[in-house]
Amino acid sequence: MLELDAKIPNNVDLSTDRKLQRALESWQPSFIDWWQDMGPEGFQQDNIYLRTAISVEPGGWANFDYVKMPDYRWGIFLAPPSRDTIGFGDNMGKAVWDAVPGDMRKELRRIIVTQADTEPASVEQQRLLGKTAPSLYDLRNLFQVNVEEGRHLWAMVYLLHSYFGRDGREEAEELLERRSGHADSPRILGAFNEPITNWLDFFCFTMFTDRDGKYQLAALAESAFDPLARTTQFMLTEEAHHLFVGETGIGRIIDRTTDLMQQDKNEDVRNLGGLPLDMVQRFINKWYSLSLDLFGGEDSSNAAAYFALGLKGRYKEQGGRYEDHVALEQHYTYDVVEGEKMAQREIPMRRAMNLVLRDAYVEDCERALRKWNSICKKKGIAFEFTLPSERFHRGQGVFSATHFDPSGNMLGNDVWQAKRDDYLPSEHDVAYVESLMVAEYEPGKIAGWIAEPKAGINRQAFDFPYVRFANQE
Ligand SMILES: [Fe+2]
Ligand SMILES: [Fe+2]
Numbered sequence: 001m002l003e004l005d006a007k008i009p010n011n012v013d014l015s016t017d018r019k020l021q022r023a024l025e026s027w028q029p030s031f032i033d034w035w036q037d038m039g040p041e042g043f044q045q046d047n048i049y050l051r052t053a054i055s056v057e058p059g060g061w062a063n064f065d066y067v068k069m070p071d072y073r074w075g076i077f078l079a080p081p082s083r084d085t086i087g088f089g090d091n092m093g094k095a096v097w098d099a100v101p102g103d104m105r106k107e108l109r110r111i112i113v114t115q116a117d118t119e120p121a122s123v124e125q126q127r128l129l130g131k132t133a134p135s136l137y138d139l140r141n142l143f144q145v146n147v148e149e150g151r152h153l154w155a156m157v158y159l160l161h162s163y164f165g166r167d168g169r170e171e172a173e174e175l176l177e178r179r180s181g182h183a184d185s186p187r188i189l190g191a192f193n194e195p196i197t198n199w200l201d202f203f204c205f206t207m208f209t210d211r212d213g214k215y216q217l218a219a220l221a222e223s224a225f226d227p228l229a230r231t232t233q234f235m236l237t238e239e240a241h242h243l244f245v246g247e248t249g250i251g252r253i254i255d256r257t258t259d260l261m262q263q264d265k266n267e268d269v270r271n272l273g274g275l276p277l278d279m280v281q282r283f284i285n286k287w288y289s290l291s292l293d294l295f296g297g298e299d300s301s302n303a304a305a306y307f308a309l310g311l312k313g314r315y316k317e318q319g320g321r322y323e324d325h326v327a328l329e330q331h332y333t334y335d336v337v338e339g340e341k342m343a344q345r346e347i348p349m350r351r352a353m354n355l356v357l358r359d360a361y362v363e364d365c366e367r368a369l370r371k372w373n374s375i376c377k378k379k380g381i382a383f384e385f386t387l388p389s390e391r392f393h394r395g396q397g398v399f400s401a402t403h404f405d406p407s408g409n410m411l412g413n414d415v416w417q418a419k420r421d422d423y424l425p426s427e428h429d430v431a432y433v434e435s436l437m438v439a440e441y442e443p444g445k446i447a448g449w450i451a452e453p454k455a456g457i458n459r460q461a462f463d464f465p466y467v468r469f470a471n472q473e
Contacts, residue, residue, distance in 0.1 A: 032070060049066055122205070138450075204250065219315065220232040262380075282422075299345070337398060
């Protein structure tokens with residue numbers, strides 16, 4: 001049943017479970033406090049043209065209207081059941097679970113908390129960006145991403161409250177206590193503690209880091225724990241917009257820069273207020289490598305166990321990407337560092353499930369790069385964006401103890417220090433990017449470093465007033 005007018009909109013029959021309803025209603029004020037403290041700073045009274053989930057029907061779930069962000073209807077929505085039996089691992093063919101099996105409580109809680117923690121983290125990371133939005137269209141997209149990350153937190157907290165008793169309620173409290181980048185109580189995963197101080201960071205984050213989220217959610221959407229599978233399934237439909245914002249955001253920067261380059265072939269685009277392509281590449285290098293770390297270790301007994309038990313599948317496990325859903329026969333070969341040299345190691349496929357998921361992610365990133373490169377090509381600009389080697393700038397896994405250049409060549413510490421600023425954003429790069437970050441709040445206008453989008457939101461024009469400021473009404 002759809003309970004849209006309830007205090008907590010939902011399609012999980014919350015009103016029939018008084019205890020759960022009370023628990024969630026008592027968490028709600030803490031969430032709103034957190035949102036007021038750590039959500040977008042300075043825009044809480046403004047009317048934003050936002051979409052709100054009102055059902056889970058494909059194509060018909062989104063309602064667009066002006067909303068003040070603290071009044072956003074954060075709801076709990078599960079996609080309709082799509083399968084009765086487990087689709088992979090040792091339990092394949094058995095019935096999916098409607099409750100948490102006692103012996104998998106710890107693992108499932110850890111999986112859910114790790115996912116949940118990223119949702120408020122990204123809102124915290126992005127909280128100051130509204131002050132420098134390049135257009136009202138972008139400002140609105142930022143806030144759409146923010147409120148939906150808030151809803152994703154609700155989705156995960158629902159699972160914690162419903163299925164994990166007191167432990168789950170405690171975890172839900174802690175999700176509002178940790179803070180991105182905090183020295184004593186940081187967020188769980190590395191990339192979610194990195195500051196996001198400008199819109200190039202934001203677009204790279206939504207392109208590369210949110211995209212890790214897509215693959216993690218897709219793996220959980222295969223889960224034998226049915227409520228988790230159906231929750232993450234619906235989150236994926238919202239997530240698609242976040243990835244769109246990132247991918248087209250970088251595309252629009254490239255579009256603008258290449259326009260400026262065409263205007264004057266000899267001119268440094270910096271003199272024209274543009275973002276040089278090589279600088280964009282350095283930001284890509286940073287966020288792509290940070291995001292690869294999120295997939296976890298190459299050889300992972302946890303990943304093997306999650307797959308065997310049916311907790312976490314592969315990307316499109318049921319979507320025709322794989323024929324063998326047991327994965328006991330194959331092996332996976334990957335690169336490692338041995339002393340000063342590169343070598344290879346072969347492990348059973350199940351232990352390599354983090355890499356298998358990451359491979360699907362990398363393919364997706366490569367697709368986006370081809371799109372960006374076609375923008376350069378069409379305009380006759382000889383520049384090609386590349387994804388850095390998986391070895392480059394890693395904080396996790398077999399490459400994390402050694403320096404490599406973006407092509408994957410091993411570097412000594414001295415060379416790395418000398419070359420670092422060729423590969424990653426330098427202080428100068430960051431200062432330059434930030435010098436361009438001046439807000440443009442006039443409908444239909446846009447900052448000089450980025451091109452207009454091809455289309456507006458919900459078939460509105462680009463000059464639609466996507467944000468109505470309270471002080472102008
Ligand atoms: Fe999310
Ligand atoms: Fe997201």
